[in-house]
Every structure is written in structure tokens, then in C-alpha cells.
Amino acid sequence: xxxxxxxxxxxxxxxxxxxxxxxxxxxxxxxxxxxxxxxxxxxxxxxxxxxxxxxxxxxxxxxxxxxxxxxxxxxxxxxxxxxxxxxxxxxxxxxxxxxxxxxxxxxxxxxxxxxxxxxxxxxxxxxxxxxxxxxxxxxxxxxxxxxxxxxxxxxxxxxxxxxxxxxxxxxxxxxxxxxxxxxxxxxxxxxxxxxxxxxxxxxxxxxxxxxxxxxxxxxxxxxxxxxxxxxxxxxxxxxxxxxxxxxxxxxxxxxxxxxxxxxxxxxxxxxxxxxxxxxxxxxxxxxxx
Ligand SMILES: Nc1ncnc2c1ncn2[C@@H]1O[C@H](COP(=O)(O)OP(=O)(O)OP(=O)(O)O)[C@@H](O)[C@H]1O
Numbered sequence: 001x002x003x004x005x006x007x008x009x010x011x012x013x014x015x016x017x018x019x020x021x022x023x024x025x026x027x028x029x030x031x032x033x034x035x036x037x038x039x040x041x042x043x044x045x046x047x048x049x050x051x052x053x054x055x056x057x058x059x060x061x062x063x064x065x066x067x068x069x070x071x072x073x074x075x076x077x078x079x080x081x082x083x084x085x086x087x088x089x090x091x092x093x094x095x096x097x098x099x100x101x102x103x104x105x106x107x108x109x110x111x112x113x114x115x116x117x118x119x120x121x122x123x124x125x126x127x128x129x130x131x132x133x134x135x136x137x138x139x140x141x142x143x144x145x146x147x148x149x150x151x152x153x154x155x156x157x158x159x160x161x162x163x164x165x166x167x168x169x170x171x172x173x174x175x176x177x178x179x180x181x182x183x184x185x186x187x188x189x190x191x192x193x194x195x196x197x198x199x200x201x202x203x204x205x206x207x208x209x210x211x212x213x214x215x216x217x218x219x220x221x222x223x224x225x226x227x228x229x230x231x232x233x234x235x236x237x238x239x240x241x242x243x244x245x246x247x248x249x250x251x252x253x254x255x256x257x258x259x260x261x262x263x264x265x266x267x268x269x270x271x272x273x274x275x276x277x278x279x280x281x282x283x284x285x286x287x288x289x
Contacts (some may be wrong), residue, residue, distance in 0.1 A: 001066065001086060001166055002029065002032050003030040003064070003066050003067075003166065003200075004028070004029050004064070005049075005052065005064050005224075006027060006063045006064075006065075007061065007063070008027075008052060008059045008064060009023050009024045009025060009026070010045075010061075011060045022048040022222055023048055023222045024223050026222075027224055028217050030198065031198075032198050033196045034199075034214055035189075035192050035198075035199045036200045036216070037200075037202075037203055037213035037217070038216075038219060039204070039216060039217070039218055039219070040219030040245070042204075044219040044221060045223070046170075046202045046219050049219065050168055050170055050200075050202050053166070054086075054088075054089055054166075055069075056084075058071055058072070058073055059073060066086070067086060085164070086165050087164055087165075087167075088164030088168065089169075089170065090156055090168070090169045090172050092170045092171045092172075093175065094155035094156065095143070095148070095152050097155060098151060102139065102142060103134075103138050103140070103141055103143050104126070104139040107129070107154065107157045107161050108121035108122055110159065111124055111161045111162045121161065124163075125139065126139060132153040132156065133153070134154070138150065148176070149176060149180045152176065156172070156184075165197070166199075167192075167197050167198070169202065170202045172184060173208075185208060188201075189212055192212075199212075201213060206248040209230065209233075210234065210251070211248075211270070211271045214229065214230070215227070215228070216229070216230055216233045218233065218240070218245070220243040225243060226239070226243075234248060234251050234268065248270060249272070250269045250270060250271055250274065250275045253275055254268070254275055257282075265278040265281075266278065
């Protein structure tokens with residue numbers, strides 16, 4: 001399911017003394033099956049943009065196309081339920097939205113709300129508990145008895161349970177330790193590859209954008225200023241600096257290493273794995289001389 005934004009603008013509290021423009025003239029295309037990262041400085045409009053991706057907000061100006069649905073300022077709310085079934089959003093700290101008395105019921109809530117029958121919803125809940133690496137027994141436990149990392153997984157399972165075709169992740173690893181962060185991000189990567197799940201990641205982490213995304217949208221002052229592959233986006237350090245964004249660590253190391261050896265490496269080191277490979281190649285050339 002492709003998502004396209006054409007000249008999208010958004011005003012909070014429109015026509016009130018508190019009116020505030022959060023988006024203007026945003027153009028972007030997110031292709032079905034892609035992994036897109038949305039990056040940008042604090043206040044650049046990422047969260048506002050994200051809420052347009054499943055009709056939680058309707059654009060004040062312009063058009064949002066989500067698959068066959070077209071959303072404009074005049075779109076009626078009842079046309080949007082179908083869109084929400086297809087686009088699942090994992091909000092920041094999603095565990096704050098858990099509310100049922102057991103983990104199983106919490107995961108079943110989403111699919112049942114979209115008309116899935118109880119038995120199928122229960123089957124999905126148990127399957128997801130396993131897939132997300134949670135112990136089976138927690139199905140009957142209260143979500144509030146779990147650790148922070150487990151609660152996060154339960155909340156993610158609740159979104160995956162209604163089988164969205166697009167998964168939107170708003171800083172999904174905020175507040176987790178480095179191991180928990182990596183595990184959750186790797187899990188999304190597996191889902192993206194295995195189910196060809198269109199994935200949209202809103203992140204402050206340049207490393208995560210470089211590591212996981214195949215497409216990056218840069219937001220600045222409420223508009224989309226760059227859209228391209230990680231290689232394209234991170235090749236222009238000066239331009240990124242004007243948007244107050246830095247390069248991923250591996251790319252910075254590469255720049256320093258290239259200066260040291262006096263030539264360019266064959267690939268752009270977007271991840272530490274690629275950088276390590278490139279350094280190993282140079283080391284073996286030097287060793288062979
Ligand atoms: N509910 C609201 N009412 C009024 N203005 C808002 C509201 N939410 C956000 N804004 C403003 O809209 C602009 C864009 O905010 P948004 O939260 O979309 O940015 P962001 O890039 O997601 O920021 P962050 O990285 O801090 O989450 C900011 O100037 C913000 O102050």
C-alpha cells in the first residue's frame with residue numbers, strides 16, 4: 001500500500017487565537033514494502049506528519065493518499081476506520097496505553113475492534129506472544145506486572161494483531177537499554193523482511209535510520225526537505241548540518257579513516273558492520289604489501 005502526500009499543510013487549533021502551523025507543503029511518497037525513516041530536529045513536524053499517515057489528523061491543506069483512500073480537509077471521519085485497520089501506529093511509550101486486565105485481552109482488543117472473531121483474535125495473541133519472545137505464561141498475567149521491556153512488546157503485539165499492511169513506529173525504543181533497543185529494532189527488521197511489511201520509523205537516531213531504512217525523509221521547519229536513500233542523504237553533511245542533523249557514527253569514522261589513508265573506501269559505511277568490513281579490506285591490502 002503506497003502512501004503519498006501532496007502539498008500537505010497542517011494547522012493546530014485552526015482559526016483560533018492559538019493557531020499554530022506545524023506542516024506546510026509536505027511532498028513525500030512512501031512505497032509499499034519499503035522501510036522509510038523520518039528524521040528531523042525536535043519540532044520539525046515528524047509526529048504531526050505521522051498522525052496523517054493513518055487519518056488521525058486530516059490535512060488542513062493538500063492531499064494524503066493511503067492506498068485507495070484519499071484524505072483531504074473535507075474527508076468524513078467514517079471513511080477513516082478502514083484506513084486505520086491498514087496502518088498500525090506504535091506510539092512513543094505505547095505501554096502507557098495498555099489497559100486490559102490480562103495480556104491476552106489487551107492484544108485481542110485491536111483485532112476484535114476491527115471485527116475479527118474472538119477465537120481468531122486469541123490465536124493471534126498467543127502467536128504474537130511467542131513471536132515477540134515473551135514467555136507463554138504471561139498471557140494470563142496483568143500487563144502491569146511485567147517489566148518495562150515486556151510491556152513494550154505487549155503493546156507492539158496489540159498493533160501487530162490486527163495485521164496492518166503498514167507499520168508506523170514513533171521512536172519505538174525510547175527509554176529502553178541498548179540491548180532492548182537492538183532486540184526490538186531487529187524484530188521490526190525481521191517482520192519487515194518476512195511479511196514485506198511497509199515500515200515507517202520516526203527516529204532521532206541517525207544510526208537506526210542508516211542501519212534499517214532504505215528510504216529517508218528529512219523534515220525541517222514543518223516541511224520535507226530531503227527524500228532519498230541513506231547513501232544519498234548522508235553524502236551531504238553540510239546540508240544536513242543546516243537542518244541541525246549530524247551524520248551516523250559509522251559515516252563519521254569513515255571520513256576520518258579516509259583522511260588517514262588518503263583515499264576513499266569502496267562503499268559508504270552507513271553501518272558499523274560495513275565499516276568494519278572496509279577497514280578489514282584495507283588492512284589486508286596493507287598486510288599483503
Ligand atoms: N497539539 C499541539 N498544539 C499546538 N502546536 C503543536 C501541537 N503539537 C505540536 N505542535 C507544534 O507543531 C510543531 C511540530 O511539532 P511535532 O511534535 O510534529 O514535531 P516533532 O518533529 O515530532 O518533534 P519531536 O522530535 O520533539 O517529537 C512544533 O512547533 C510544535 O510545538
